[in-house]
Amino acid sequence: MESILQFITNNQQIIYIVVLMIFLGIEVIGRVPSVLHTPLMSGANAIHGVVIIGAIIVMGKAEGENYLALILGFLAVLLGTLNVVGGFVVTDRMLEMFKKKK
Amino acid sequence: MDFNNLLTLSYLIGSITFILGLKMLSNPATARKGNLIAAVGMAVAIAGTIFLYKDGEGNSLHNYPWIFGALAIGTLVGFMAAKKVKMTAMPEMVSLFNGMGGACAGLISIIEFGHIVPKLATEDSSAIAGSLITIFLGLIIGSVSFAGSMIAWGKLNGKVKDFSFPGQQIMNTIMLFVMIGIAGYLVVGINESNAYLFYVILAGALLYGILFVLPIGGADMPVVISLLNSFTGVAAACGGFLYDNKVMLTGGILVGAAGTLLTILMCKAMNRSLLNVLIGSFGGNKTAGATAESGAGGATKEISVSDTAMVMAYANRVIIVPGYGLAVAQAQHVCHELEKLLDEKGVEVVYAIHPVAGRMPGHMNVLLAEADVSYDKLLEMEQVNDLFKTTDAVLILGANDVVNPAAKNDPASPIYGMPILEVEHAKTVIVNKRSMKPGYAGIENALFFQPKTSMLFGDAKGVLQQLVAEIKSL
Numbered sequence: 001m002e003s004i005l006q007f008i009t010n011n012q013q014i015i016y017i018v019v020l021m022i023f024l025g026i027e028v029i030g031r032v033p034s035v036l037h038t039p040l041m042s043g044a045n046a047i048h049g050v051v052i053i054g055a056i057i058v059m060g061k062a063e064g065e066n067y068l069a070l071i072l073g074f075l076a077v078l079l080g081t082l083n084v085v086g087g088f089v090v091t092d093r094m095l096e097m098f099k100k101k102k
Numbered sequence: 103m104d105f106n107n108l109l110t111l112s113y114l115i116g117s118i119t120f121i122l123g124l125k126m127l128s129n130p131a132t133a134r135k136g137n138l139i140a141a142v143g144m145a146v147a148i149a150g151t152i153f154l155y156k157d158g159e160g161n162s163l164h165n166y167p168w169i170f171g172a173l174a175i176g177t178l179v180g181f182m183a184a185k186k187v188k189m190t191a192m193p194e195m196v197s198l199f200n201g202m203g204g205a206c207a208g209l210i211s212i213i214e215f216g217h218i219v220p221k222l223a224t225e226d227s228s229a230i231a232g233s234l235i236t237i238f239l240g241l242i243i244g245s246v247s248f249a250g251s252m253i254a255w256g257k258l259n260g261k262v263k264d265f266s267f268p269g270q271q272i273m274n275t276i277m278l279f280v281m282i283g284i285a286g287y288l289v290v291g292i293n294e295s296n297a298y299l300f301y302v303i304l305a306g307a308l309l310y311g312i313l314f315v316l317p318i319g320g321a322d323m324p325v326v327i328s329l330l331n332s333f334t335g336v337a338a339a340c341g342g343f344l345y346d347n348k349v350m351l352t353g354g355i356l357v358g359a360a361g362t363l364l365t366i367l368m369c370k371a372m373n374r375s376l377l378n379v380l381i382g383s384f385g386g387n388k389t390a391g392a393t394a395e396s397g398a399g400g401a402t403k404e405i406s407v408s409d410t411a412m413v414m415a416y417a418n419r420v421i422i423v424p425g426y427g428l429a430v431a432q433a434q435h436v437c438h439e440l441e442k443l444l445d446e447k448g449v450e451v452v453y454a455i456h457p458v459a460g461r462m463p464g465h466m467n468v469l470l471a472e473a474d475v476s477y478d479k480l481l482e483m484e485q486v487n488d489l490f491k492t493t494d495a496v497l498i499l500g501a502n503d504v505v506n507p508a509a510k511n512d513p514a515s516p517i518y519g520m521p522i523l524e525v526e527h528a529k530t531v532i533v534n535k536r537s538m539k540p541g542y543a544g545i546e547n548a549l550f551f552q553p554k555t556s557m558l559f560g561d562a563k564g565v566l567q568q569l570v571a572e573i574k575s576l
Contacts, residue, residue: 014343018355024121025359032128034371035455035482037364037463041328042196043127043137044361047120048334049203050144050353053151054210054341059172060155060163062213069213070165074172076209081176082183083203084148088141089184090195091127094464095134097189097471 039094046087052080105154112150113349119143120353124360147349189472190429193462194258197251197327200334204247207337208304211241214344215300222294231289233344238285240340241300242307247333249311254327257320266317271381274313281306321503322379324462325368329376332361371457373520402538405556407565410497410532411572417494419450421486423523424466425459427500427535431562434473437499440570441475447573452479454486454496454523456504483523490527498525498533499562502540506547515545531555534565 008015032040059073119139126136155163163169180199187195214237218230256262284299284306318326339354341347369376405413414420422441428434441451453475459466467480481489490496498505501523508515509522525531531554538557540546549555558565 014346014351017348017351018339021352021355022359025124025356025361026363028121028125028356029128029360029363032364032367033130034367034457035464035467036128036130036133037328037368037371037457038193038196038324038465038468039133039137040124040127041324041331041361041364042192043123043133043140044335044357044364045196045200045203045331046137047123047140047144047353048331048338048357048361049199049206050116050120050147050350051203051207051210051334051338051341053147053347053350054338054345055206056148056151056169057155057163057345057347058210058213059169060152060165061157062165064165069216070168072209072213073165074168076206076213077169077172078176079202079209080206081173082180083199083206084144085177085180086184086195086199086202087180088137088144089181090187090192090199091137092134092141093184094192094468095137097468 039091042087042091042094046084046091049080049084049087052077052084055080106156109150109154109156112146112154113347116143116147116150116349117352119146120349120356124356188432189434189469190432191259192468193324193327193465194255197255197258197323197330200327200331201248201251201255203334204244204251204330204337207240207244207334207341208248208307209244210341210344211237211244212304215241219294219297222292222297230292234289234292236340236343238289238303240337240344241304242281242285243333243340244337245304245307246311246314247330247337249308250315250330250333251311251327253312253315254323254330257315258323262316264317264319270313270317274310277306277310277313281310318380324458325365325372325376325379328361328365328368332358332365335359335361368458368463371463402550403553403556405532405558407558407568408572410556410558411569411576413495413530413532414444414497414569415447415449415573415576417449419452419489419493419495420444421452421454421489421493421496421525421528423454423456423459423496423498423501423505423525424470425456425499425501425504426465427562429460429465429469430500431564433499433561433563433566434469434475436563436566436570438470438473438475440566440573441479443570443573452481452486452489454483454489454525455480456483456501456523457521459501459504483521487524490524493528495530495532496525496528498531499566500535502535502547503545505549506545507549508545508547512548517545525549526552526554529554532558534558534560534562536561 055076059077062069062073120143123136123140126132253262281303284303288299315326335354335357339351342351342354366376369379444451455466457463503517505523505525507526509517509520512518526549533550533555
């Protein structure tokens with residue numbers, strides 16, 4: 001019990017962020033019309049590509065002779081980039097179709 | 103200026119644009135700008151990381167050639183793939199990109215675990231317990247998301263068939279608990295001799311992802327992709343914990359929460375619960391539904407293209423109900439041509455869009471918009487259902503389950519309770535299908551056997567082209 005309380009105190013900033021972000025995430029898309037479900041999913045898909053930042057950090061820290069870490073890191077950055085770039089471009093293409101005709 | 107503060111600022115910008123972007127994405131008027139804003143924020147956060155990041159000892163990142171190489175290849179391939187993909191294949195593309203994100207999270211965990219192993223001999227295990235928990239979470243969630251997305255991708259493009267065996271759900275649940283159990287055991291008592299169990303978890307998570315998605319029917323893939331999407335969000339947030347990185351944390355949790363809600367909203371649009379989608383897949387009650395429905399069967403009536411042209415050209419109002427058949431046949435352009443032609447003849451033409459017509463919510467809107475169909479001709483279900491009563495002819499193009507009256511009047515049907523387009527109120531219903539094969543839910547459609555319904559068999563594009571030619575010559 002003591003250690004759990006200690007953990008919460010030590011990480012309270014992060015815990016606050018997590019809790020607030022959960023509510024914000026739900027609130028922000030709460031009233032989306034069903035027409036936009038697919039583009040919204042695709043947009044959210046691109047946003048979680050933020051995981052690429054972790055991949056860049058891992059890659060940038062890898063020692064030059066640790067080839068396994070270099071190759072895996074390279075792959076991680078590559079896949080993360082695909083997620084980000086592909087995600088945003090696909091979403092844009094979907095939404096391009098929604099523009100009203102003049 | 104202290105570069106570290108600048109990095110914090112770039113992350114702050116990233117987080118704010120993600121929130122703004124999601125907010126704007128849920129409104130048709132601002133959606134495109136929202137996507138762009140989030141993309142700019144992402145670029146700022148990525149650039150900040152590359153050039154400004156310092157580790158605990160104040161060292162900058164190195165291996166720049168590797169980083170830029172991967173970024174360049176990823177950008178090129180991602181851009182080309184996203185630009186080239188056909189409108190009908192968008193859903194599977196999203197699934198594929200989602201899988202890439204999951205794999206990225208999994209790989210981060212694998213590399214970070216590799217950094218921890220050499221320290222095991224010297225360090226006390228309790229000191230690294232926190233990192234281990236996030237590493238395992240990122241590994242399991244990321245791998246499940248990756249494997250699941252790949253299966254979903256395969257299902258949507260028809261390469262992977264539905265597959266289930268008795269007791270699969272129970273086995274999946276057991277597998278999940280075993281993985282969590284092993285992870286828990288390692289967190290408490292990891293040492294050099296049991297570190298290999300990490301790879302057992304990896305293999306287990308990949309297998310779990312495959313078995314999790316395999317039994318779920320293709321029609322439910324959008325829901326599954328949305329769910330896996332929120333999984334990947336959580337996996338990204340795990341990376342945020344690991345590096346104490348706020349932009350990964352906020353972005354990941356935001357997508358995790360929004361994605362979960364979106365999944366539930368999608369289920370609601372089909373009037374089903376998430377649990378029902380995940381375990382009570384259509385396959386289970388397919389036979390029951392089919393036999394119960396076949397009693398209502400009987401003979402169908404066929405109609406020729408020229409008769410159809412006649413009916414439509416002399417109608418006051420025609421409502422077109424597009425479905426997956428239209429998407430597969432790539433018939434949206436010729437469909438628009440038909441609409442314009444009828445319009446010139448003074449026939450009012452509108453489209454009835456069911457929220458889950460096609461393979462994804464919004465699929466039909468996107469498709470028809472591609473063919474330049476005006477936005478205000480696309481009516482949503484609530485608007486159009488009252489209109490059917492005063493409509494002369496309904497043309498159904500490759501839609502099936504969304505117009506199945508069983509959803510309203512047959513409690514035994516697996517789609518019972520799903521809101522449908524009430525086309526049977528119109529004077530004439532013409533159904534274009536390739537064959538009498540049932541739709542994605544795998545059930546018969548009593549609508550086809552009703553006296554006012556006529557069947558117009560053939561590929562949507564071919565039939566529409568003939569129809570256009572016929573109407574022109576009238």
